Amino acid sequence: MxxxxxxxxxxxxxxxxxxxxxxxxxxxxxxxGISLAHIHTLETLGFHGAMRMKELAEKIGVTTGTLTVQIEKLVSTGLVKRQPHASDRRSILVTLTDEGHRLFQQHSDHHSELTQELTADFSSAECQQLLALFQRMNQHF
Structure with a gap:
């Protein structure tokens, strides 16, 4: 080839x-009852913890305006909450609620199951190689 x-x-x-x-x-x-964009926001907060709006927007690759709309929906559904930043009164932190953590964990478990299914026939060495390749590719984003 x-x-x-x-x-x-x-x-x-x-x-x-x-x-x-x-x-x-x-x-x-x-x-x-939420969108894929919303679940990705929950995933980011679940993996990284409370974040400033600007930091969260950068992490998920959206504008702060777009994120504000997403956060409004997630607050209204009880999945996230806003709280003042302890050392910067101008900043607001976004964090998961208990229900948000539950949904994040449920979705994370689905991802883990899929990963196990996809790599079930891979050797340990192949899994390590695949991980290294994904990590190298992810550096480009």
Whole structure:
């Protein structure tokens, strides 16, 4: 296979994987009453803890205006809360509520199950190699 053919095949495989993962995630969140963007916001807060709005917006790749709308919805559904920053009175921290933590953990568990299913036939060395490759790719974002 030539380099061009390999590049094209790799491009197609990445797109196919992304499409399948997106479809899977949409199916998982469909009955939760919140959007995929909302669950990704919960995931970010679940993994990183309380964050300033600006920091959270940067982490999930949206504008602060877009994030404000998302946070309003998540506050109204009782999944996140706003609280004043302890050392910066101008900043507001966003954090998960108990229900937000529960939903985050439930969604995280689904991801763990999928990862186990996808790598069930992989050796330990292959899992380590896959992890290293994902970490290298993630550095580009």
């Amino acid at each position: 030539t380099t061009t053919q390999t590049d094209a095949a790799l491009n197609h495989a990445i797109i196919e994987f992304y499409d399948k993962l997106s479809s899977w995630e949409h199916a998982i969140v469909r009955d939760l």
